[in-house]
Amino acid sequence: MSRLALGRYSRYLSRLKPLPHLNHPLPFSSSAASSQDGAACHTGPPPIRVGLTESAGRAVFATRRIGSGDLIHTAKPVLTCPSLLSLDSVCYLCLKKLMGSAKFRDRGVFYCSQECQDNAKGFYDVETRGDWSSFVDYCSTHNFKYPLMVKRLSCMVILGALSADCLDILQPATLSSAMISKIEDGYGLLWNAFRKANFTEDDVAFLTKQWYTGILARIRINAFRIDLVGGSCGEDLLSLAAASVEGEGAVGHAVYMLPSFYNHDCDPNAHIFWLQNADARLMTLRDVEEGEELRICYIDASMGYEARQTLLSQGFGFCCNCLRCQSRD
Template sequence: MPILPFLRSSSHLTKQNRSNTFNLFPLLSFSTTTAAAISEQHHSPPPIRVALTHSSGRGVFATRPIATGDLIHTAKPALCHPSLSAINSVCYSCLKKVPNSNSFQFQGVLFCSQDCKRRCNEYYDVEMKANWTAFDDYCRNRGLKYPFMVKRLACMVISGVSKSDSLDILQPANLTSDMILEMEEEFALLRNAFSKTSIADEHIAFLTKQWYISVLARIRINAFRIELVGGLYEDLLSSLVASVEAEAAVGNAVYILPSLYNHDCDPNAHIIWIDNADAKIKALCDIDEGEELRICYIDASMDRDARQELLFQGFGFQCNCSRCLQGD
């Protein structure tokens, strides 16, 4: 279940209610170097830290007051992939929409610029070495999108642009035996595609069934569905409409830091994509120092039971946000 961006205009809760008084155990703080990788637009580390919450695992907390509308940080995807329906209209690398006349076509896929093509070159070369017909058909026929992300990650690892354990920090989904059976079939097709290439065995040694399932379990719970707001963003903010009139999703992406944000049905932060898969996390209201920053994974305009059901089915948790606890 991908995390959906959602912009809320009204606050259901008072500032007092929102503020979580959890004991904080610092897990990560951001050095200037780490911060630079996360947030190109900040000259200082982003005003956040990751710490344990009482009952929702790790969460992201403000290290200073943050004002409504502030850009908290930006984040580049650790992994992204276009939706199959958008594959002929968005950049294969950054998911930016590309009019055909502006694009660079390369072996059947689109790039928005030479830079994106260059960035993608190494792992796309690996991808092009294998015959993906059986794997792609299997996933397409079942409407599966996340296996395409695992395929990309595998190509990135083989080409050396990513590490096989790059998503290990993320929380994995609980999997049923049916899910595992389906993943085993996908894995067999993926492994088979690579083993018929000239890629040396040592370069695909990481590609075990366990690796495949563990990556997919993390993607399932942490992938964001990317809906570009483009030039609409400023209009949306000024009119404070209740939800983003999003265009169809252009793809899915996994980030490291944004995946540590917990959910709230009355969020104080949100994640947006302007014209490509680079994410911006913004404050929806004034946030106090020490307050947990939470985004909304779903459409919060649904009633409580529908939200609880969706969060349980899609993400495997019972929402403990103040709005749900109050029965709103």
């Protein structure tokens, strides 16, 4: 698997098998969850804060007790990108599957709604001015997904929809020199495409090699692979989370702010999942006490100790020291 293609999500969590007494309807939804979710809405901020840990950088902590199976908060993506294989079947902006739903077509791509089509103007009016074939070929040949996200982000920056430093707060990966050299090939192709499309030096002044590499280093650690579960939030969350383990495959990738501060655990107490589109939902997998750190699993938790350690070290640059790893399980 390409290092750039490493997904950051949990596809299997043995703990997700819902226990009978946990099969209750959603009892709580943070203020970040919309009332359209069919959930009872609490007012006020979500019951979490971002703080520092001793050995794992920043982290998310519960500010009160949160019951098992509760929705902690929802999160809108800062940046989305459909996989190349999903281009005809998902909304170009929110990644919702288009099967059976309305399709809004705009200059060769599809949206699930007029709203998504309008919101995508924040990058698509720039994107349609360029010829991206060499850049897309490079991504397809190497099976790289993340450079396509940088392309979309670049278009958003040019149109003023996002600022060039919008992801600076996220932790960057440490990139090897071999990776940097592959990344630089992509940078050259992207730069050429913008220049051939007659964007001025001023328009693309932010698009330096350093910026491009820094964004990819952040996306590498913080992008989530989006596997849609389907269903609605009125359903039991633990069942929906379990369904996310057996998703059909990724529809694309997305970057978020708050979810990026969740650290990893091979036996996590929280889980991130997606229902109909790239709006993320964070939920607890067991009771969490006030002050406890909330952690999700970045990888396939069904793997053995050695495989997990290798993946976390190569993909995310850390050695996992969670209780499960300490017991070599």
